[in-house]
Amino acid sequence: MIEKLSKYSGKEDSFEMFHQASLCTMEVILQCAFSGGEMSEQTKNEYVEAVKRIGILLVERNFNPLYVLFTAIYNLSPGGREFLRLCDFVHYTGGSIIKRRRQELERDPEILAEKKRLDFIDILLMARDEDGRGLTDLEIREEVDTFLFAGHDTTASTLSWALYSLAQHPHHQDKVREEVDQLLAGREEDTIQWEDLHKLPYLTMCLKEAMRLHSPVPFISRTVTEDTVIDGVHIPEGSYIGIHLYALHHNPDIWGDQHMEFDPNRFHPDRMKDMDSHAFIPFSAGQRNCIGQNFALNEEKVILARLLHKFTFDLDPARPVEKDMTVVMKTRDGMWMKVKSTGQTAD
Template identity: 70%
Template sequence: MAAEEMIEKLAEYDGKDQSVELFQHASLCTMEIILQCAFSGGGMSDKTKEDYLEAVKRIGDLMVEVIKNTLYYIFPTIYYLSPGGREFHRVCDFVHDTANSVIRKRREELERDPETLAEKKRLDFIDILLTARDEDGRGMTDDEIREQVDTFLFAGHDTTSSTLCWTLYSLAQHPDHQQKVQEEVEEVLSGRDGSTIEWEDLNKLTYLTMCMKESMRLHIIVHLISRTTTEDTVINDVPIPKDTYVAIHLYGLHHNPDVW
């Protein structure tokens, strides 16, 4: 299991008085989990996973570069002509190619052995995309499937690994809460031969759930969301016309003492 592999890697630091950079370990773990759960394994080599994670990180760094430069933000064409813009294109192409590879390999597997779908208790995400048909019998195009895979693979592993890291960081800052989480887990596992958390155990981990939610409040992963209004509306007595771009600052909301 991906979680067990991550724990084994972290065990190497046990007893050492040093800080540990968890993000790479957490990203590899969540990447493997999403490949197994949503993409029938994905068929990625360890090298490809590491390169993909590095590409995702680099895309984030380059996007920050755009946000900090007003000229790039207003005139993206200028940015795409810059060294950073050209690198952004190269990295995005690699991410897209990786997603296309996942799709192609699974499609080939289904063509070789279509009975594998009948043997499954439930279809995973990639199977649903590849077999979906509209009322006219048309399936999704490769580009449409890739867009969905990009979102699931990119955002799916990155947000969960960030949440995992911040939760572990918060627990490390508060040993008393960490102790309560450990005691709760030990209580759930008491009397068992193994140490594996089962699906039905999740509802029993109430204190751990509270710690994770509080960590996500404090260290929100997506700090801003935006929408465009489709009709005239009023919020808190403020009229907002149709086609207005509205941004919600979630980080500020989560740290507003009037709310929390």
Template identity: 50%
Template sequence: MVAIAASALSVAALVFIVFCIIKFLMAVKDYSRTCYLIRQFPHEPSHPIWGHLFDHPGPNEKGLQYQREMTAKYPRVGSMWHNIGVHAEKDEYFEVFSVISKFTLDVILKCAFSYDTDCQKVGNQNPYVQAVYALSEMAVQRYFQPWFHSDWLYFLTPMGRKFRENCRVVHNVANDVISKRKITLANTPVRKQEVKKNCLDFLDILLTARDENGEGLTFDEIRAEVDTFLFEGHDTTASAISWAMYSLAQHADIQATCQEEIDELFKGRETDDFLWEDLSHLPYLSMCIKEALRLHSPVPSIQRELTQDTDIDGYIAPKGAIVNIVIYNIHHNPTVWQDSLEFRPERFTEENIKSRNPYAFIPFSAGPRNCIGQNFAMDEIKLVLAKTLHRFTLVADPDHKVEKS
């Protein structure tokens, strides 16, 4: 009897192992799983106004245009963190990404739905902040472990259960904030809303958005849009700022030129407060930012689903296929970028830009489905670098070798 039970158990174990191997091979073979995993982040279902900002369906051109119009109304961020000053006073080296990442999370939370976490002071003590960072890390871990691409298997694991717990934390906070804001907007006279229409944050815009039939977004759709903007915005921006700082720290002469440009902007002023129009008067800094985005692409690749059979260099890619666009390779193409591993801001003079194919530089993707937060991100990066370089000089730690993960 014991032998029979043991034999049955062995057969069951063998069947399970074979099943897992088959699932693994299918996951490796089926590249469309990439898009599937992207949809595992807290996000919205397809919607006639919005859709999903990362995995957007093709025919929804009106929705895309509406998103861009509302994105243009975002309030811009003028706050700045003081953590760098603490390290500067001690004349010590420190790892900049953790500081910048908390700052960008503060920024996007404040702009997305006026949620004050004060990440830079409380750090990871805030449960919401803990959940955001945990979800980002677990999503990457799951991506590189194909055997966890199956939902039923993944959510049986400790990591899968933790993923769900963190999703609940993020959603509960969003639910609370959205509910309170809906009450506030309901009690605000329409006239005041119209006067302040250019000062609405992302959540206000979502709550007041209406399609041509006068229909607004549902509660779940609003929450998901905010989550999408958060998860796809803060970490990439932090990476861009950090690599730009590192590049400038590695090239003291280029950094000095940026500082001269910034100092010239403040000549004759009584305060060192930045005005938003100042950002358009920093052309050399803008060139440095673009070169940093080229050299260290925050988003190294993107995926697109073909809406028709497409000839790609003699190969016919069928409709429905998922095409991987490797931005990092595009930005290091030796036929376009001479000495592509070198940091040369002059690549982005107006003359040089005009001489290149516009698709040679696509840090925010390109075309009708490019990043809707592009202007927001560029302004944020420029403001952070301008304020930092106006107060500090960046120096790379000679004893620390920076490696890309």
């Protein structure tokens, strides 16, 4: 990603941040969870665009009661046919990763002995119950789809909106860069080590404030498992309810009248210690919270630190950003940015 963005450094040309971030986070999840599962650049681009379009189609369907109630009717509609075609492509892509890895393990069973720890895909393929039965291909593919889909799209949204806010507020961007530069001062390379992650407190505050302000996952849903009363309203068992995280993260009773302003100091430990644990839940909460939240946060810290060490980010004033609240917080016409090199040359 750094190599790609370097081509834009100091030039008038802008680039679309969401797409660049999505390609990067896709590569990260492939390397970290799928044993480096190979995927051509064309397939990556097609997969990223397919996921984006699926999110748009899902939201469109939810605003049509006829399509929500009658799946067969939706499947016959133009949007439904496109949705099914894109789902088939996403499923095929996940299935291809599984098939390729299974073949590699069959050719060389000793390949796992050489690894310090198993990747997610290897765990799924090797898992056995007490009777020696493994997961079916469908069960494995469902897990792969979840990790591949959620493991890149939400993270790319978070990275993009964090850089957006930092580009809007250069003094915060400079402060984060100063923190990163101090951390990496005197080193021969700018790799972020595991022990470095807790040494970036201001970057972390900015990252959390970006997740609050922009809510990369703006909406979650749950099925009520027992009769429940909330604020005097009876909600029967089996009800399907929506939780609007964007609204929660802009609750003026919690975040004040300036809740639309970017203020990383909201997440200073002294201010957070007395806050309700459910006032800020970018990864949901409870038993069904995000299984990958620690991985995602660490990934975002590393990528942001590396990028801000190398570049200064500015928004393209000719292409204003407008939010598009789908399954993941996106933009209507992209997020166009420009970069300048900071002069750091270590790699």
